[in-house]
Amino acid sequence: MGYETLEKVIELTDSSEALKKRLDSVADVLSHAFSFDQCAIYLYDEDKKIFNLCSLAGDEGGVVVTTYQEREGLPHHALAMDKPVIANMSDADRVVWRGIEDRGMTGFATAAVYPVKDDTSNYGVLYLKNRHRKVLSKRRRKLLDIIALQLSMTIKTQYCISNLTAANAQMRDMQARLIHAEKLVALGEMAATLAHEIKNPLLSIGGFAKRLSRQFNEDAPARLYVDMIAKESIRVEKLLDTILSFSVNKGFELNEEDINNVVNDALAFFEGEFRRVKIKVDRELKPDITPVRVDREQLKLAFSNFFANSMQAMGNGGILTLRTYSDDRWVFVEVTDTGGGIEPDIIRNIFNPFFTTKEDGTGLGLSIAHAIVTNHNGIIEVVNDLGKGVSFIIKLPAALKG
Amino acid sequence: MKKKVLVVDDEEGIRLFYKEELKEEGMDVHAAASGEEALEKLEADKYDLVILDIKLPGIDGIEVLRQIKEKWKTLPVILCTAYHHYKQDFGTWASDAYIVKSSDMKELKDVVKTILNRRN
Ligand SMILES: Nc1ncnc2c1ncn2[C@@H]1O[C@H](COP(=O)(O)OP(=O)(O)OP(=O)(O)O)[C@@H](O)[C@H]1O
Ligand SMILES: [Mg+2]
Ligand SMILES: [Mg+2]
Numbered sequence: 108m109g110y111e112t113l114e115k116v117i118e119l120t121d122s123s124e125a126l127k128k129r130l131d132s133v134a135d136v137l138s139h140a141f142s143f144d145q146c147a148i149y150l151y152d153e154d155k156k157i158f159n160l161c162s163l164a165g166d167e168g169g170v171v172v173t174t175y176q177e178r179e180g181l182p183h184h185a186l187a188m189d190k191p192v193i194a195n196m197s198d199a200d201r202v203v204w205r206g207i208e209d210r211g212m213t214g215f216a217t218a219a220v221y222p223v224k225d226d227t228s229n230y231g232v233l234y235l236k237n238r239h240r241k242v243l244s245k246r247r248r249k250l251l252d253i254i255a256l257q258l259s260m261t262i263k264t265q266y267c268i269s270n271l272t273a274a275n276a277q278m279r280d281m282q283a284r285l286i287h288a289e290k291l292v293a294l295g296e297m298a299a300t301l302a303h304e305i306k307n308p309l310l311s312i313g314g315f316a317k318r319l320s321r322q323f324n325e326d327a328p329a330r331l332y333v334d335m336i337a338k339e340s341i342r343v344e345k346l347l348d349t350i351l352s353f354s355v356n357k358g359f360e361l362n363e364e365d366i367n368n369v370v371n372d373a374l375a376f377f378e379g380e381f382r383r384v385k386i387k388v389d390r391e392l393k394p395d396i397t398p399v400r401v402d403r404e405q406l407k408l409a410f411s412n413f414f415a416n417s418m419q420a421m422g423n424g425g426i427l428t429l430r431t432y433s434d435d436r437w438v439f440v441e442v443t444d445t446g447g448g449i450e451p452d453i454i455r456n457i458f459n460p461f462f463t464t465k466e467d468g469t470g471l472g473l474s475i476a477h478a479i480v481t482n483h484n485g486i487i488e489v490v491n492d493l494g495k496g497v498s499f500i501i502k503l504p505a506a507l508k509g
Numbered sequence: 510m511k512k513k514v515l516v517v518d519d520e521e522g523i524r525l526f527y528k529e530e531l532k533e534e535g536m537d538v539h540a541a542a543s544g545e546e547a548l549e550k551l552e553a554d555k556y557d558l559v560i561l562d563i564k565l566p567g568i569d570g571i572e573v574l575r576q577i578k579e580k581w582k583t584l585p586v587i588l589c590t591a592y593h594h595y596k597q598d599f600g601t602w603a604s605d606a607y608i609v610k611s612s613d614m615k616e617l618k619d620v621v622k623t624i625l626n627r628r629n
Contacts, residue, residue: 299592302591303564303591303592306591306610307520307522307523307591307610308520308522309612310520310522310523310526310591310610310611310612311520311522311523311525311526312522312612313612314522314523314526314530314612314614315522315526317612318526318529318530337612340612341612341613344611344612347591348609351591351592
């Protein structure tokens with residue numbers, strides 16, 4: 108027993124298995140090699156400030172503590188002292204050693220608790236227990252020292268890798284969003300140019316059709332045809348106006364605003380219509396809310412698109428709930444309707460330009476809203492409750508003070 | 510005396526459409542297809558109102574507006590374009606009105622009448 112154990116531990120900790128699996132194997136090896144009844148490895152959870160049992164080997168019949176509080180028992184003591192604790196109880200029924208109570212000691216006579224840490228962080232403890240009193244030779248203690256160090260390096264490396272992976276995923280996500288936003292900008296510019304080119308000749312077509320119409324009798328067939336031309340060209344004209352009224356390359360005019368006012372302004376436009384189709388509006392707007400720096404007109408346009416969609420989803424009436432609140436980073440606007448929600452298989456498309464399920468929809472509403480919110484460094488989240496309704500949560504960065 | 514109106518637009522169809530519509534309102538309507546042509550016409554003749562497109566080949570409508578306001582300070586100009594987003598700037602450009610082009614002439618006619626009556 109000695110270097111083979113160490114070699115084995117190093118081999119196990121270096122493997123490509125998941126951290127938990129590696130620690131399980133190490134616990135197994137140690138309980139045998141050092142012939143302890145129980146060998147446990149606890150990991151420190153920095154957020155919750157507790158020690159969680161990660162791996163356990165040996166006698167599973169005995170008392171096992173699954174979580175220790177930050178300041179509880181021998182694990183805390185070992186880490187606070189920054190050195191191993193070898194505790195020998197006078198008899199196996201006692202759980203207090205030198206004033207330190209440890210629930211895990213019930214039924215055990217000897218414990219060896221090794222801190223797993225480095226200069227900057229506590230990672231956890233290696234916790235060995237035996238029912239009968241046990242003496243650890245100096246050599247064995249030295250060996251456990253080295254093993255605890257090896258464990259701390261293994262865990263640290265694993266944490267670094269996890270952090271890197273998370274950072275990487277976050278970056279990829281941001282990149283994807285950027286590309287999406289860029290696409291929308293390019294698309295917006297293209298659409299605006301195209302719309303302008305179409306609109307001019309269309310005006311002549313529609314305008315002259317109207318003039319021509321006046322030259323026919325009410326009941327002449329030609330009058331019907333010409334009126335149709337006029338009517339249809341007005342329809343296209345309106346569509347082009349929607350595209351042209353939203354021009355992404357237009358300079359933003361950012362002002363500090365109370366988001367409640369912007370919401371109310373956008374809402375004012377819909378109030379008559381809401382009454383007509385029996386939509387009740389519930390406003391839960393937080394007074395004195397943190398201000399946002401936004402282009403008021405653009406945001407009104409974004410909110411209008413959410414309101415219009417909700418209204419269309421609640422053709423037979425319903426409740427539109429508008430909620431605003433904030434934390435220290437974001438100001439939130441929640442638009443919730445009772446319009447039945449969105450079919451899950453189309454939900455990933457709803458922000459795509461020209462995606463629509465409506466006969467007379469342009470499919471531009473949400474892509475415009477998305478581009479506007481993104482241009483404000485904001486985020487839109489969708490909470491879909493199929494059969495009930497949908498919530499769009501618009502998060503805008505809180506304005507910096509001063 | 511008929512009011513003399515100059516329509517500036519690069520689209521032939523729109524020039525003709527506006528001309529016909531405004532003629533019916535009893536105005537003497539002339540047209541120019543570019544900014545350069547418009548300025549020439551304004552030098553040669555006296556007008557009561559200019560209806561000006563923004564997107565023009567050669568010098569654009571904004572520049573034409575600037576030159577008009579420099580030379581003929583009191584001559585009213587209505588900016589008329591397919592775009593919406595210039596609207597908030599039109600005050601700073603000192604035009605007298607801003608109209609988004611539409612086949613429905615009502616808004617333009619109303620504005621034209623208001624401005625011409627104001628001049629009386
Ligand atoms: N509140 C909602 N409830 C149910 N479905 C919705 C809601 N909002 C959006 N959708 C779905 O997302 C699609 C895309 O919405 P978007 O606003 O982009 O376009 P549209 O409403 O179809 O067209 P337009 O905005 O021109 O009227 C809609 O056709 C609809 O299927
Ligand atoms: Mg919509
Ligand atoms: Mg033009």
